[in-house]
Amino acid sequence: MLALAGAPLGVRMRFLDPASDACAGDVGELVVGAYDDPECLERLAAGTDVVTFEFENVPVEAARLVSVVPKARALELGQDRLVEKELFRRLGIETAPFGTLGDVGVPALVKSRRLGYDGKGQRLIDSSCEIGDDELAEGIVPFDRELSIVAVRGCDGPTAFYPLTENEHRGGILATSRAPATGSDVLQGEAEEIARRLLDELGYVGALAVELFDVGGRLLANEFAPRVHNTGHWTIEGAVTSQFENHLRAILGAPLGATEAVGSAVLVNLVGAVPPLEDLLAVRGAHVHLYGKEPRPGRKLGHVTLVDADPVDIAAVTELAAAAWSA
Amino acid sequence: MLALAGAPLGVRMRFLDPASDACAGDVGELVVGAYDDPECLERLAAGTDVVTFEFENVPVEAARLVSVVPKARALELGQDRLVEKELFRRLGIETAPFGTLGDVGVPALVKSRRLGYDGKGQRLIDSSCEIGDDELAEGIVPFDRELSIVAVRGCDGPTAFYPLTENEHRGGILATSRAPATGSDVLQGEAEEIARRLLDELGYVGALAVELFDVGGRLLANEFAPRVHNTGHWTIEGAVTSQFENHLRAILGAPLGATEAVGSAVLVNLVGAVPPLEDLLAVRGAHVHLYGKEPRPGRKLGHVTLVDADPVDIAAVTELAAAAWSA
Numbered sequence: 001m002l003a004l005a006g007a008p009l010g011v012r013m014r015f016l017d018p019a020s021d022a023c024a025g026d027v028g029e030l031v032v033g034a035y036d037d038p039e040c041l042e043r044l045a046a047g048t049d050v051v052t053f054e055f056e057n058v059p060v061e062a063a064r065l066v067s068v069v070p071k072a073r074a075l076e077l078g079q080d081r082l083v084e085k086e087l088f089r090r091l092g093i094e095t096a097p098f099g100t101l102g103d104v105g106v107p108a109l110v111k112s113r114r115l116g117y118d119g120k121g122q123r124l125i126d127s128s129c130e131i132g133d134d135e136l137a138e139g140i141v142p143f144d145r146e147l148s149i150v151a152v153r154g155c156d157g158p159t160a161f162y163p164l165t166e167n168e169h170r171g172g173i174l175a176t177s178r179a180p181a182t183g184s185d186v187l188q189g190e191a192e193e194i195a196r197r198l199l200d201e202l203g204y205v206g207a208l209a210v211e212l213f214d215v216g217g218r219l220l221a222n223e224f225a226p227r228v229h230n231t232g233h234w235t236i237e238g239a240v241t242s243q244f245e246n247h248l249r250a251i252l253g254a255p256l257g258a259t260e261a262v263g264s265a266v267l268v269n270l271v272g273a274v275p276p277l278e279d280l281l282a283v284r285g286a287h288v289h290l291y292g293k294e295p296r297p298g299r300k301l302g303h304v305t306l307v308d309a310d311p312v313d314i315a316a317v318t319e320l321a322a323a324a325w326s327a
Numbered sequence: 328m329l330a331l332a333g334a335p336l337g338v339r340m341r342f343l344d345p346a347s348d349a350c351a352g353d354v355g356e357l358v359v360g361a362y363d364d365p366e367c368l369e370r371l372a373a374g375t376d377v378v379t380f381e382f383e384n385v386p387v388e389a390a391r392l393v394s395v396v397p398k399a400r401a402l403e404l405g406q407d408r409l410v411e412k413e414l415f416r417r418l419g420i421e422t423a424p425f426g427t428l429g430d431v432g433v434p435a436l437v438k439s440r441r442l443g444y445d446g447k448g449q450r451l452i453d454s455s456c457e458i459g460d461d462e463l464a465e466g467i468v469p470f471d472r473e474l475s476i477v478a479v480r481g482c483d484g485p486t487a488f489y490p491l492t493e494n495e496h497r498g499g500i501l502a503t504s505r506a507p508a509t510g511s512d513v514l515q516g517e518a519e520e521i522a523r524r525l526l527d528e529l530g531y532v533g534a535l536a537v538e539l540f541d542v543g544g545r546l547l548a549n550e551f552a553p554r555v556h557n558t559g560h561w562t563i564e565g566a567v568t569s570q571f572e573n574h575l576r577a578i579l580g581a582p583l584g585a586t587e588a589v590g591s592a593v594l595v596n597l598v599g600a601v602p603p604l605e606d607l608l609a610v611r612g613a614h615v616h617l618y619g620k621e622p623r624p625g626r627k628l629g630h631v632t633l634v635d636a637d638p639v640d641i642a643a644v645t646e647l648a649a650a651a652w653s654a
Contacts, residue, residue: 004331007354008616008629009604027334027354240612255609262589262634277336282582285567289335302335307589 001236001289002054002228003027005244011252016044023292036062050251052206054227057115069155069251070206074226077202081113081223082136088221091197095221096213097139101128104139111136122172141220143213147181150232151195152207152246152256159199160246160259161192162239165231167211170271170325173298176318177231177267179238190219198224207232207247230269230300237287237305238265263308268321270302275320283316285309328563328616329381329555330354332571338579343371350619363389377578379533381554384442396482396578397533401553404529408440409463411550418524420548423540424466428455431466438463449499468547470540474508477559478522479534479573479583486526487573487586488519489566492558494538497598497652500625503645504558504594506565517546525551534559534574557596557627564614564632565592590635595648597629602647610643612636 003013004027013028020032033040036059045051045066052069056078063072077083085098097104110131112121124140131137146169150162163180164187181187195210202208209229211222232243241249241257249256273295280288283306290302304317330340331354342351347359360367363386372378372393379396383405390399404410412425424431437458439448451467458464473496477489490507491514508514522537536556538549559570568576568584576583600622607615610633617629631644 004334007331008614009608010617010619012353026339249608254605257608257613258611278581281336281576281584284585286584287335290337292337 001233001242001244002052002248005236005242006248009245009248011248014044014048016040021294026292035059038065041066052247052251056225056227070202070204070208070226074202074204074208078224078226079114081111084223085136087198087201091201093194093197093221094219096141098136101125101131101137104137107140108137109140111138141213141215143215143220145181145214146222147184147187147191147212147214147219148177148209148229148231149191149195149212150207150209150229150235150243151192151199152243152250152259153199153204154250154256155205155253157200158256159196160256161188161195162232162235162243162259163261164188164191164212165234167231171298173271173300174230174269175271175321175325176269177234177265179234179265179267180261187214187217187219194219194221202226206250207243230303231267233289233303234265234267234305234307235259236289238262238307266306266309266314266317268304268306268314268317269300270304270321271300271325272297273324273327274301275324279320280304280317283320284313286313286317328560328569328571329379329575332563332569333575336572336575338575341371341375343367348621353619362386365392368393379574379578383552383554397529397531397535397553401529401531401535405551405553406441408438408550412463414525414528415548418528420521420524421546422548423468425463428452428458428464431464434467435464436467438465468540468542470542470547472508472541473549474511474514474518474539474541474546475504475536475556475558476518476522476539477534477536477556477562477570478519478526479570479577479586480526480531481577481583482532482580485583486523487583488515488522489559489562489570489586490588491515491518491539492561494558498625500598500627501557501596502598502648502652503596504561504592506561506592506594507588514541514544514546521546521548529553533577534570557630558594560616560630561592561594561632561634562586563616565589565594565634592632592634593636593641593644595631595633595641595644596627597631597648598627598652599624600651600654601628602651606647607631607644610647611640613640613644 015024016031031040031043050069051066060072060076063075077087085095088095107126110123110125113134113136146167148165153159164184165177165179166181168176207228209225213220228243228247235242238261240260246257280286285306287305293301340355342355343358358367358370377396378393387399387403390402404414412422415422434453437450437452440461440463473494475492480486491511492504492506493508495503534555536552540547555570555574562569565588567587573584607613612633614632620628
């Protein structure tokens with residue numbers, strides 16, 4: 001999606017991916033190799049204006065080697081849930097209680113500090129037990145809903161924020177996002193303040209997402225992702241400038257584009273299996289995005305966005321996606 | 328732009344172009360060779376589901392050889408201005424007077440029957456003179472404005488129409504399009520009827536544009552283009568489904584997407600030279616599309632679309648484009 005956003009701006013891309021069938025190869029030059037292979041990194045970076053990433057588990061040392069934008073420090077801090085939460089705390093950003101089981105009590109959510117995503121590496125604990133050094137305990141928060149905000153910061157500091165997005169997960173995997181989130185006038189300002197503190201602290205350049213819990217109108221930060229984010233995919237059709245174009249504008253030192261929504265967007269993820277394409281395309285206003293990935297249970301294979309759509313059409317897409325997911 | 332519309336739908340493309348630096352090579356596989364080179368045509372078509380074209384001067388025989396969709400007949404009829412006008416006449420579609428100089432009198436516009444575009448191959452005659460067999464005389468029409476309509480017909484006959492677009496040319500080259508055209512409620516129906524007759528007559532599948540003159544509220548057909556069209560480029564951001572996606576849906580036998588405008592769109596062509604990208608991106612709401620082509624006087628190098636934009640921002644883009652055009 002970065003490549004598709006860059007093509008009209010004359011931005012040509014080269015990708016590094018361990019998989020020889022990586023879908024990025026369809027829209028740019030593909031270097032196949034490990035993220036930390038120095039020779040591959042050299043081939044990736046040769047002759048480029050800038051190197052970036054859209055996957056937060058890229059090894060920090062590899063990122064440093066090619067001087068990524070945003071800086072590798074954002075990756076590093078985001079890769080360790082404990083460090084990430086401590087950063088939030090240091091910036092005065094409220095989070096769920098976290099620390100040892102002693103700190104948070106039970107029941108608690110025990111998460112691996114590293115390499116967790118889509119709910120992987122998490123378990124619910126309801127009686128005290130040992131947890132590893134590589135784990136972190138979090139108090140259970142009775143949140144009303146999950147929100148996220150995508151923010152983008154230009155290389156000389158200007159920052160733009162997309163409208164808050166309301167997210168529904170299924171089995172720990174994002175199923176649906178709606179933006180702008182309902183009743184978010186007050187929360188929008190709070191979320192922007194959270195994102196701004198983080199971006200400024202990191203000297204960040206590019207797009208970044210913060211996942212938030214709405215607890216009775218109070219926002220708690222859950223985690224941040226130093227990259228374009230699934231909960232911002234609706235911006236392709238639903239905002240004046242997409243998160244992908246704005247990430248590119250930022251890292252290339254160009255002016256940021258407007259981030260306003262152009263309507264009410266609903267994003268439905270296609271997980272595990274893709275419904276028949278004909279059926280999706282038959283839904284009025286459905287914008288289908290397939291990623292060209294092999295189906296696998298729990299894998300995100302694409303998404304569909306609808307803007308200012310009829311509820312009947314939203315329901316149709318949701319049902320097609322749900323049927324394929326559980327098929 | 329077809330490739331960029333196809334990528335999210337899982338459509339992978341191969342292109343045939345005589346130029347080894349053709350911009351299509353950035354977004355798909357490129358076969359470099361003459362349009363009528365049988366070996367290249369074979370390589371182009373090998374393993375494809377469908378072959379189409381987006382340039383109306385492709386040799387008809389070459390198009391036939393690879394069984395293009397839409398059928399080569401549409402190309403053939405459109406490549407000869409006299410045959411094209413006779414088709415309009417046969418379908419009861421009004422045109423400017425045409426034929427010999429004797430038929431239309433002077434002053435007249437004398438056009439080459441073949442290979443004319445962007446005003447090339449045209450001359451204004453104000454006294455009677457010889458014209459060649461390969462030329463056609465047209466009466467001068469005191470039109471109020473130039474309009475166009477892009478229509479798309481699916482492979483089993485359903486047809487969808489984009490809103491009428493109002494076009495301004497400069498030196499015979501499209502400079503600006505605005506859609507939906509103002510005051511077009513009545514004309515929309517007339518234009519759709521013109522396009523529908525043509526599409527049905529041709530058994531057409533895909534996107535097609537008809538250029539029209541508005542003469543005091545009466546529509547005269549000027550010419551048709553059997554392909555996605557410059558006056559429909561605004562549909563990328565300005566309509567629910569772009570002309571590019573709908574062309575692909577049509578030729579692949581998928582349901583057509585909705586063609587309604589999502590706002591008021593203005594398209595500004597970048598001709599001859601591209602203004603500084605930074606300046607274009609600094610204009611609020613500017614969607615920049617560069618084609619990756621070498622600058623050349625009179626060559627279309629890109630376009631910018633704005634939707635529901637502030638007149639100040641539209642003026643800014645128009646001025647940047649005009650300054651680069653004449654620089």
